[in-house]
Structures are given as C-alpha cells and as structure tokens.
Amino acid sequence: MSTGTSNTGTATLPAAGAHPTARLLPPAAKRSLAEHLEWFGDLPAAGPALLGEVERSGLRGKGGARFPTATKLAAVAARRRAVLVANGTEGEPASVKDVVLMSHVPHLVLDGAVLAAEIVGAREVILCLKRGSPVQPILERALAERRGYGYDAIEFRIVGAPNRYVSGEETALVHWLNGGDAKPMFVPPRPFEKGVDGRPTLVQNVETLGDLALIGRFGAAWYRSAGTPQDPGTTLVTLSGAVSKPGVYEIPLGSGLGDVLRMAGAECADLAGVLVGGYFGAWMAPAAAEKVRLGVDELRRTGGGLGAGIIVAMPRRGTCALAEVSRATRWLADQNAGQCGACVNGLDAIAGAMETLVAGDRSGQAESLLKRWLSMMEGRGACKHPDGVARFVASSLRVFQEEITRHRHAGPCRETGAPVLPTPKTGGWR
C-alpha cells in the first residue's frame, strides 16, 4: 500500500488546518535521527507542564477506544514504579497505519514513548510489535542510533507479540508479557493498577505516542489548530476495498467521510456500503456515509465508532457483500479466546446464521435467530470482542438488507469476486 499525504513544500512543519495535513506522516520517510531532527526539530524534555498540555490538546488514544490520553497518563502518573507498553501490535486486519507510521517516522514514535515514560515516571519501555513485523529491524536501527548518541535515558525493549485478533487488547498484552497466553483478562484490576510484573502499566498505541511527540514540541494550541473543537488534531486512517488509491492517509479529525473516500478515489454513490472502524466498527449505507463526519462522538451517535481509523469501501458490483461479511464473521468467531461462554457459543452461532443468510434464508428463521443472538452479546465478555462482532454484524443486516432478500429468493451469488475483507492466518496464544 502507498501512503497518501500532501507535501506542503516546506522543511518546517506544515501549517495546521490544511487538508490533508501532514503532521504524523511527512511527505517522505524520516528514518535516520538526523533526518528526523531536521524535519521535526529537537525533542524538548517532558517537564511538569506536559501533562496539562496533553489535556488541553484533547488528544484521544488511536488504538481504537479513543479514550482521553491525559486521563490515562494521569492515572499511571499518580502511582509509583510504572512501566510503559508501546502498543504497535495492530491486530485489526484492515489496518496498516501503525506499521506505516513506525516505518516512516520511527523516531517520532520513540520520542513519544520517551515523553510518555517521563510523564508517568517509567524507566522502561516495552515496544510490542506483531511477531515477525517488517518494522522491527527499522525500529532496532533507530534505537541503536539513539543509543549511539546517548539520546535517551530510558531503556527500550522490543518484543514480537502473538498475532491473534484480541491479543493486542491491553489486558491480553500485559498477561502475555507476564508469561501467560495473550488473552484478555477480567477487569479490574486494569493495567494502570496492576500490569507488567504487577506494576502500574500504561499501554499506549504507537500513533498516540507520535501525537505526544508533536504536542511535546509544538503544544496544545498548535495541535488543536487542525480538526474541530470537538475532535481536535489529525488521525491516521487506512482506506481499502473499492478505492483506486488505497493506503494510509492522515486526515483532520471531523473530516467528512465522503471527502475522505474521494481523496482515495471512490464515490459513496458507487458503493454498496462503507465499513468504518474495522471489525468492531459499523457498516454505513452510502447516503449516510456521504454525510457523516469522522468525529468520535458523531460516529458513536450513529452506533459505530472510529476505532483504529479503518475504512473499507464495499463495491456495489463484482463482490458479494453478504458473503464477505459472513466470511469475516466466521473469522472473528474463530478469533475468540475460548474463555467466555457467550463469546465462544454466541459468535459461532451468529457466524452460522450468517452463512445461512448467504445460502438463502428461505424461512427467515436464521435472520430472526440472528437478531435474538446479536441482542445477547452486549457486555457478555471479559473484553469487548462479542460486543464488537455484534455491532459489525448487526450493522451489516441494516445496510445489506436488499442483498439478504435477494439471497432469500435466489440463493448465493454465483461469483463472489475478489475478497474485500482481510481474514489473515493467525498463530497461537504465546
């Protein structure tokens, strides 16, 4: 995939508010420390004022939950002997924004980790990647370069985590770092209370750390000069599916989804639907997608979410949307951690009912069972996997209702086309 960002043509940081912006992703990669410092400037020390600056910036976490970063930082900062986990595991199959970010500006992520560690009083940073990630050698080179200059007072460790869908969830990651399976744990205690080695642990997505490195340099007012008052700053999005220019884009938060899709070469009117927020997000009908703004609260009001910034365009022709959703649902059901009854049984049943819809649910029984089971998934797991899959499937029933009816009368589509929703092979839990 390519990265699509605009070049403002200056060596300093671009003026905020331009569309698209290039804050986290400069026009060209800055892999060496010299290139990095030339583009972004020196990294100031965190200082006691930085936490307040982060709070004023309105920064929310980019891993998927969009939780206010300052609140999370403050909770760990209030405790002693903290550990920082930089989360670059990126378990959402349709997302590559963290990999692109880390490969283009590895030092920006490391800068952010240093600042976050200083804020919470951590002396150790554990950088978690997907096992075998192509960015590991890039980050190792970046760390070696920083060590050569004596750049950081913080100790870094890079680890390759299991690549299961739920393994990047923060309690799963912490459990794995403590020697267990990378499976979500019941909370409380949350990692900020009892995390790695029982110590207060801040788990922060790597893009959020990149934002911290920018806020540490340029401040909250600058950060807020992009985006909207409710959704300040920029976010990385991964666009895929029926777009002519797929890839990672940096957009101001609050951008119109229709505009973002046009940037990637797609018109909403040509699509069957748009998935926003990945596999725990929601499908939107083309008309709704054209109108919606990519703001955290606005998307929540529509029953979806921005998640980790995943946008998948489902084509109107050539691919069977229902078969695609069904295939992804089966994959998601198989990704359950085998721990919670509702998730193990419910997701399997839901995936089975989706398969019946694809085959042609002549009696309508599968659809009514499906609706019953979907309504039973909320808050039933130790993690939010059942809730997320239910949202993904329930929204597909609304958006692809015509397809369901067509399948009821005519059976499955003869040609299913090229897959649009990725369902990668995953390994074990350790």
Next chain:
Amino acid sequence: MSFRLVLNPIKCVAHGMCAELFPERITLDDWGYPIIDPKPIPKSLEDHARRAVSVCPTLALVLEQEARAKA
C-alpha cells in the same frame, strides 16, 4: 448503600444455579450462560442475590457495592 451483581465471564462455566435462585436479575442465554441485569438490587431482594452468589461453584458471581456518588 446498594449492591449489584457482577459476573466474571471467564470463570463462569454455565452451571446455571444462579438463574434459578435469582430470576429477578439473572436469566440464561441460549447456551445456558447467565445474563446479568446490572440494576442495583433493592433491600427486599438482597437475600436472594446472596444465595445466588453463594451457590456458584466457580465463584464467578459476586455482589459488588455500588460506588457512591459516581457521576
């Protein structure tokens, strides 16, 4: 001071005794796993709630004190 039921879904293996003893707040899904109504439990039902908690063979169900003045 009021209480509510909290289930640890990892520990629960669907014995289902809780739902029998406290149907006012606990129902079972299609696979026999409890669905907990998170509403606070009135004084009049507290004994039933305690009984449901006490029979859980895996200690998956607990009675939790409602956090006071939670906004």
